[in-house]
Amino acid sequence: MRILNICAYTWSIGGPPKIIYDHTKVAIARGHQVDILSPMSPGDEIYPVPEGARVIPCLRNPPVSNYFKEFSVELYRYLKQHIHEYDIIHCHGIWHFGSVAPFLIDRTVPKVITIHGLLDRWTYRVGYWKKQLMSFVLQKRLVERADLVQINNTDEEQDLLRYLGHRHPNTVIIPNGIPLQDFAVLPPKGSFRQQYGIPADKKMVLFMSRLNRKKGLDLLLPAFHRYTRDYTDAVLVLAGPDDGYQAATNAYIADHGLQDRIIRVGMITGDTKKAALADANIFVLPSYSEGFSMAVLETMAAGLPALLSDRVGFGEVIRQRKAACLVELNTDSVYAGLKELLHNDAYREQVRQNALNLVREQYDIEVVAGRLLDEYDKILRR
Structure with a gap:
């Protein structure tokens, strides 16, 4: 198969590039061709590309891209010229130009959409009126035309039903996956703490x-502040790029x-992230909304106990398997979870x-990516 993924394939975008990377490695190993069409802005850093795959960068065009996310004339021209060279077009996310353009250009090449949590109630409220207008004009009809909509869990299934007002005829629940071998051996303990001056006698809470x-x-910030007033045994490490909340975070700390x-x-x-996972005592992500958190999967694969909300994409499975300390979305619950995980050794190990x-x-x-490739094949045999 010749597969084209459409996604902003950059370090700053979050989980989708990692998902594409892992799936692409499996697809190439099984003899398929994979290209990644990526809208970019000057200064964006391309995510690593698996050997044998190809990234095609396309320049975003402001000011239009400030209002119509990822708008790119280069992306449109590439699709116009090359779309029939592919067997499958896989759009990652909605509400952006890359999820619209393939449908406007062609009706014959099969198209797949992965929602990536963007219909969650919390996420949908952000930019609500713009999304409502886009849905009325285009987006809803294009989702209905997709040959397959991949969703990660039953929550997303309900989000899609609520959005369309009816069940999409072609959906499949396939969760995100992770290469377990990448976390089989972690760096020696202490290297991350040494690099960032974190005392060995302090418990390390990793966000x-x-x-x-x-x-x-x-x-998390007020919950941890409350923890510091009651206990002196822990530090909180915030690892991640700014996505609109760094100024507020810095102000709270000061x-x-x-x-x-x-x-x-x-x-x-890379190895620095693995070193952080090796040195941390617990991981925290009390998120309001996730499609399916890759950070949580990596944390679990590394054997690090986690404090989470049930909105990380597979909360119900986590609850059933007692695979994390699940907290409610309030400061008191996050504080109580911090105390329980940091002070109860038996619970943390369980x-x-x-x-x-x-x-x-x-x-x-290997299992998860194989299921998606099987779904591609079913589309082509219809």
Whole structure:
């Protein structure tokens, strides 16, 4: 198969590039061709590209792209010229130009859409009127025309039903996956702490995601501040790029004198990220909305116990398997979760082991990516 993914394939965009990367490695190993069409702005850093795959960067065109996300004349021209060279066009996300252009250009090449959590109630409220207008004009009809809509979980299934007002005839629930072998061996303990001056006698609480309010930072910061007033045994590490909430985070840290208790390290990748997972005592993500959190999967695969909301994309499975400390979306609950995980060694080990077992059984990328390739094949045989 010749597969074209359309996504802003950059470090700053969050989880979708990592998902595409992992799926692409499996697809290429099984003999398929994969290209990635990526709208870019000057200064954007392209995410790593698997050997054998190709990224086609296309320049965004402001000011239009400021209002119609990812608008790119180059992207449109590429599709116009090359769309019939592919067997499958896979659009990642909605509300952006790359999820619209293939439908405007062609009706014959099969098209797949992955929602990536963008119909969640919390996310849908952001830019509500613009999304309502776009839905009325185009987006809803184009989603209905998709040959397949991939969703990650039953929550997304309900989000799609609510959005369309009826069931889409071609949907499949396929979760995100992770290459388990990447986390089988972690760097030696202590290397991350040494790099960032984190004392060995302090428990390390790791937040590893974009600095965005939807990630629950407005809950985590006051909860951790309260923890520091009661206990002196922990530091919070914030690892992630700014996505609209860095100024508020910096102001909170300064206003509450937390400079020695909260350490900001920016975005971390590769061995540095693995070293952080090896050195942390717990991971935290009290998120309001996630399509299917890759950070949580990586954390579980690394054997690090986690404190999470149930909005991370597979909360119901986590609850059933007792694979994390699940908290409600309020400061008191996050504070109570911090205390429970940091002070109860037996509970922390139980959560850790349950999470490892869950990831090994259900989220190995070889299995997950194989299911998606099978769905592509079913489309082509219709």
